[in-house]
Amino acid sequence: MSCYTLRLLFLFAFALLFSLNESVNLLLFWGYPSDTSETKYCDVQSGSGNFESCMDLCLKSNTCMLAFGTDNSCTLCDTYSISVITQTDASNGIKTAIKIDQQQQCPSMQNDLYTRSDTPDNYTLSLSNSTWKLSYGKKCVTGSWKIFLRPAGPTCFKVEKAPKFINYADAMNFCRAQGNLIAPAGLQAEHERHFILETAKSIGGAYPTLEYTSVWLTGTMKIACYQQPTPSNCTDIKAFQAFAWQNNFDSYKFAPGYPTFVKSSSNQFQKCLQMMIAQKSEDWDGMITNTV
Ligand SMILES: *[C@@H]1O[C@H](CO)[C@@H](O)[C@H](O)[C@H]1NC(C)=O
Ligand SMILES: *[C@@H]1O[C@H](CO)[C@@H](O)[C@H](O)[C@H]1NC(C)=O
Numbered sequence: 001m002s003c004y005t006l007r008l009l010f011l012f013a014f015a016l017l018f019s020l021n022e023s024v025n026l027l028l029f030w031g032y033p034s035d036t037s038e039t040k041y042c043d044v045q046s047g048s049g050n051f052e053s054c055m056d057l058c059l060k061s062n063t064c065m066l067a068f069g070t071d072n073s074c075t076l077c078d079t080y081s082i083s084v085i086t087q088t089d090a091s092n093g094i095k096t097a098i099k100i101d102q103q104q105q106c107p108s109m110q111n112d113l114y115t116r117s118d119t120p121d122n123y124t125l126s127l128s129n130s131t132w133k134l135s136y137g138k139k140c141v142t143g144s145w146k147i148f149l150r151p152a153g154p155t156c157f158k159v160e161k162a163p164k165f166i167n168y169a170d171a172m173n174f175c176r177a178q179g180n181l182i183a184p185a186g187l188q189a190e191h192e193r194h195f196i197l198e199t200a201k202s203i204g205g206a207y208p209t210l211e212y213t214s215v216w217l218t219g220t221m222k223i224a225c226y227q228q229p230t231p232s233n234c235t236d237i238k239a240f241q242a243f244a245w246q247n248n249f250d251s252y253k254f255a256p257g258y259p260t261f262v263k264s265s266s267n268q269f270q271k272c273l274q275m276m277i278a279q280k281s282e283d284w285d286g287m288i289t290n291t292v
């Protein structure tokens with residue numbers, strides 16, 4: 001497949017997530033996370049009943065930082081996903097409940113500054129001029145990376161446009177050469193899949209003569225799947241290996257007919273994974289194929 005390819009980079013954060021005996025409180029107020037480029041990475045829950053059950057859902061989830069909504073709607077956002085929350089009055093009916101430390105003795109000296117410190121993914125929450133700003137203990141090195149929580153800890157992601165057509169090996173090498181803790185990435189969760197797809201579209205540009213462009217992803221075909229006929233357990237992502245720091249593969253949706261175990265015209269196994277980005281064609285947008 002002749003595609004313009006984009007490189008995918010990936011930076012590890014330093015600390016591991018571990019479970020704690022935390023005593024978490026929720027700070028509840030009228031207001032909502034107001035940056036839609038952030039809330040699109042939150043998860044809308046179906047039929048929660050009332051806002052209290054929405055708060056319960058967040059309390060029960062280790063990755064959830066805040067819940068917002070009404071008695072008829074509930075959205076949960078993971079730690080690191082939100083940086084700004086607008087405080088309102090009751091008129092629009094939207095509440096936000098955010099995890100904070102056990103409160104100090106009343107009366108509190110300050111009620112416009114809260115922290116959550118008993119987790120490796122700590123943050124402070126401060127109010128100024130009806131806007132709550134969140135500041136996290138960990139950040140990506142620059143703003144062009146986006147942080148997502150993985151089971152191994154917070155992880156920064158970036159998609160980079162290659163200056164020219166680039167093959168899988170060159171893309172992986174380029175990525176690793178960016179720095180010590182930088183490695184090629186795959187898809188641990190839907191949030192990551194959306195981010196990669198959307199970023200590739202915004203930085204990739206339009207190629208009206210191509211069917212698709214693509215983003216190289218980490219992972220290669222298992223040698224056991226090279227046999228003909230193809231072993232019956234070589235199905236979908238199970239035919240691939242070498243996914244560092246990943247334990248979930250639900251976000252890999254293969255294009256029809258993929259993965260393919262047919263050799264390429266150059267007589268090579270199509271052992272590398274890529275995400276398709278719509279150009280002239282769009283049916284496979286965001287889907288995974290394998291190629292040489
Ligand atoms: C506070 O918000 C108002 C309305 O958005 C704005 O006009 C004002 O400049 C803000 N003040 C500060 C200190 O940011
Ligand atoms: C928050 O996390 C950062 C980075 O892990 C750490 O340096 C800092 O000491 C932590 N702050 C608190 C209050 O726990």
Ligand SMILES: *[C@@H]1O[C@H](CO)[C@@H](O)[C@H](O)[C@H]1NC(C)=O
Nearest residue numbers: 222224225231233234238239
């Ligand atoms: C398929 O099963 C065989 C026999 O159990 C095993 O050796 C092989 O590694 C499996 N292949 C995959 C792709 O899981």
